[in-house]
Amino acid sequence: MARVLINAPAKARRGSVIEIKTLISHVMETGFRVTNMGQSVARDIITVFTATYNGEEIFRAQLFPAIAANPFITFHTVATESGVIELKWTGDNGYSATEQVRITVE
């Protein structure tokens, strides 16, 4: 069950720059850890995060093992029109999660 916390304004003035904050639960296993028994712990991270605004991509990020667990990413975008901002996370072992937020632009 993907748990996500998103902070995005529900309403914005047309043309204003808004900040979107995202926090998703994920262990972000680096692949560099070794257990007490000497076994390597396999990498398991989110590798790509994208945001689209009414279908058009507005932000893309590549994540590496150096991103802390429960990745926190914030970015900005211009509030152009009302609609849906969709956030998507993909990663190792076929991981995929999406969340949508609606925005009203006046």
Added chain:
Amino acid sequence: MLRLAALTAAAFVAAALAGSGEIPLSERRSSYAHMSPETKAMQDGDTDNPGMLWVLDGEVLWRAKAGKAAVACAGCHSDADKGMKGVAARYPAYDPKRRTAVDLAGRINICRVERQQAPELARESKELLALATLIARQSRGLPIKSDDERLKPFIDAGRTIFNGRQGQLDLACAQCHDDNWGQKLAGITLPQGHPTGYPLYRLEWQTLGSLQRRLRNCMIGMRAEPHAYGSPEFIALETFLMWRARGMAMESPAVRP
């Protein structure tokens, strides 16, 4: 129970000898005060605080029907924000049926077994932490209550543990957290050690954990054999720590380095 009785007897002796190191009520501070502005900001924002992810999970579990009785927590307790307000601030609590102190995790499991007819949730499991964090969140900002006379033997037993030297380093909790709080120990500021923020997201763990997990870490750090989760020793210690922090505001789920 026998061990607890022995500890209580020892408490009468210990109380006479120790106790002078106790922090005056007005000087008590949450370790929130010692944190950097960035870490404080991480705790303060509901969408910045990774601990809130467990609250989200807890909300789902709260409403899920479970066990042979097929009843959800919400079935008896209504919404968590109504039914659980102030609850975590007065746990561990005295259970008259069992005639002992029960911590919040233990109470959740009692409900699971007796009301939902579902198996217990493992200590420190995702599910149990999610429910405990959801419940603790409902006490945020509320003062810790510790005024139940029936808890006195457990508070005394907890005080004995707190003041007693243990482990290879032969240290008592009180020596760091009563006598030397605010001073540095290898780069970190020693906190007073209050339970106001638990369960909390610890940056060191990169996940959320219970007070007892933190206590186990401390004991391992002191090279002492850590008590088991849910043990009478930990429940007594937790009861004492809540009494020691009486009146202080809950801040769960906190963020700590």
Added chain:
Amino acid sequence: MSKGEQDKKATRRDVLKIAGALAVGCATPSVTVSPAAATPAEMQAAVAKVIGDATLNVGKVKLDIPPLVENGNTVPCAVTVDSPMSATDHVKAIHVIAEKNPQPNVISVQLGPRAGRASVSTRMRLRDTQNVLAIAEMSDGSFWSDRVNVIITLGACLEDLI
């Protein structure tokens, strides 16, 4: 400075605990057998991959990391680039690279005029006291950067992976 190795007797209890412990863990292992930190050559290679043979200018970029960090497992990091973010003059990408992590790359983001502001933030892991570099790639093909030296302190009571 590396986390001290702790004497660990491999008992059956330990083996059984690992399965549960792996789900609950921190970035730094209790027994440090991880690969050596990125060498200066590896870091230069990571930078070269971004800028090719272009010049890496200093300026326009502000890398905000607390200078003294409470825990290297989660270090807040913000990058802001001075740019109008117009169609003709904007930041195309931002890269963050750490000098001494096992792998130098931290995050790379792609932006465009729709961003409105070239300002991103995240939380990263830093293995040790080291330099962190932020590189901004501009629409005119130029590269700008900022560098911060971050001090990582070590907690007093190290715990086992229990």
